[in-house]
Amino acid sequence: MPHTTVNGISIHYETHGDGPPLLFIHGLGSSLRDWEYQIDAFAGRFRVITVDLRGHGRSDKPKGPYSMELFAEDVGAFLKKIAKKPAHVVGLSMGGAVAYHLALDYKHLLRSIVVTNMSALVPVKTFAQKRFYYGRLLISALLGPKRMGKLIAQHVFPKPEMAHLRDTLESRWAQNPRRPYLSSFKALKNWGVMERLHDITCPVLLIHSEHDYSPLAHKKEVAARMKQATLMTLPGTHHVVNVEEPVSFNTLVMSFLAEQENQ
Numbered sequence: 001m002p003h004t005t006v007n008g009i010s011i012h013y014e015t016h017g018d019g020p021p022l023l024f025i026h027g028l029g030s031s032l033r034d035w036e037y038q039i040d041a042f043a044g045r046f047r048v049i050t051v052d053l054r055g056h057g058r059s060d061k062p063k064g065p066y067s068m069e070l071f072a073e074d075v076g077a078f079l080k081k082i083a084k085k086p087a088h089v090v091g092l093s094m095g096g097a098v099a100y101h102l103a104l105d106y107k108h109l110l111r112s113i114v115v116t117n118m119s120a121l122v123p124v125k126t127f128a129q130k131r132f133y134y135g136r137l138l139i140s141a142l143l144g145p146k147r148m149g150k151l152i153a154q155h156v157f158p159k160p161e162m163a164h165l166r167d168t169l170e171s172r173w174a175q176n177p178r179r180p181y182l183s184s185f186k187a188l189k190n191w192g193v194m195e196r197l198h199d200i201t202c203p204v205l206l207i208h209s210e211h212d213y214s215p216l217a218h219k220k221e222v223a224a225r226m227k228q229a230t231l232m233t234l235p236g237t238h239h240v241v242n243v244e245e246p247v248s249f250n251t252l253v254m255s256f257l258a259e260q261e262n263q
Contacts, residue, residue: 001014006081009062011059012058012059013052013082016043016047017044017047017048019045021079021084021085022042022087023050023090024049024092024095025051025053025075025099026056026094028185028188029056029181032050035050037242037250038253041250045257045258046257051075053095056180056184064179065183066180066186067191068094068098068187068188072106075106088257091113091116092240095116097122100197104193107201112203112257113203114206114256116242117207117212117213118214121192122188122191123190124189133189137186140181144178145174149169149173149176153169154166155239156244165243194225197226198226200227203260205252205253206219206223206232207234208232209237210233210235211237212239
């Protein structure tokens with residue numbers, strides 16, 4: 001289980017295969033384990049790199065506050081050290097927010113980004129937005145990540161035949177220490193890069209699940225603000241689509257990456 005030191009903290013990561021570097025970045029409360037259905041699918045053509053963000057998995061969990069900019073600073077330093085050359089980056093949810101910042105502030109380290117089920121802003125301003133955000137914050141703070149994981153699992157894996165996926169998510173979520181989880185959760189409040197999207201120049205694939213938290217209409221606006229963005233929808237899927245429908249997800253991502261490699 002390799003670790004490397006960046007920005008004064010120990011970062012846990014794994015590599016598989018050989019070829020152009022392809023980095024996968026997990027979402028809030030998750031870890032590199034969430035990419036288990038992608039490793040074999042991509043390692044035959046790419047050097048697949050998975051990483052635990054600060055506060056997550058087996059990486060260090062220093063005291064907050066955290067921010068998307070700080071996560072990106074960590075990952076930028078990590079890419080420079082480990083990838084050695086510009087990489088493709090795939091981010092899910094909060095990992096997508098990190099990918100946006102990499103494309104904006106560390107563009108020399110990237111070839112393309114794939115942003116899955118992540119908007120370009122997380123407003124906490126309206127009554128409905130505040131109810132959603134603070135409701136989850138209170139559950140996490142008072143009852144802990146374990147309880148939050150149970151609620152999330154029921155939403156993202158709602159079908160009866162997905163019981164094993166719910167069990168896995170609940171078990172992994174329960175392993176999150178409360179303090180770094182809350183620091184990461186708070187980093188999302190009123191985060192946004194909508195006004196900077198026009199500065200993203202690398203090719204972008206936006207993947208939208210039909211039953212994701214944020215609506216398709218907003219993601220269309222996000223795509224329209226970027227120079228080389230393509231938006232694709234996976235029907236019938238939910239937020240953690242790479243686990244729910246890995247074959248469809250992998251096919252979509254591989255097609256996009258192959259196009260970039262063939263240019």
